[in-house]
Amino acid sequence: MRQHRQNDGALYDLADKDPHRTLYLSVIVQALLDLTKTKKKNEASDITLQRDQAHAWFFTSVGVTCEDFETICLYAGVLPEKIRSFAYEAINSGDSENVRKRFQGLL
Numbered sequence: 860m861r862q863h864r865q866n867d868g869a870l871y872d873l874a875d876k877d878p879h880r881t882l883y884l885s886v887i888v889q890a891l892l893d894l895t896k897t898k899k900k901n902e903a904s905d906i907t908l909q910r911d912q913a914h915a916w917f918f919t920s921v922g923v924t925c926e927d928f929e930t931i932c933l934y935a936g937v938l939p940e941k942i943r944s945f946a947y948e949a950i951n952s953g954d955s956e957n958v959r960k961r962f963q964g965l966l
Contacts, residue, residue, distance in 0.1 A: 883935035887942060890916055895949050895958050917946040 894913035
């Protein structure tokens with residue numbers, strides 16, 4: 860089983876220099892960043908769309924979107940349930956500024 864470690868280094872360092880795993884982890888991190896963007900009055904429609912798409916990607920439980928999410932997690936070497944739980948906590952914690960740092964703690 861993969862050993863989990865705490866590290867404040869770059870995401871690439873945490874992915875054991877595996878470019879494929881780094882790519883899939885980056886997809887998850889970008890979706891987390893999109894999901895946790897602070898809602899602003901009169902924000903651009905593309906920001907709202909990105910947030911909504913990220914939300915659907917994390918929390919849809921059936922269909923192609925769910926399968927895509929689970930496949931990305933598999934290739935990233937993380938458990939989908941753990942990432943969903945983290946995403947839920949991230950949007951409800953009010954601490955969206957530290958999502959990237961907290962995500963590194965999952966690895």
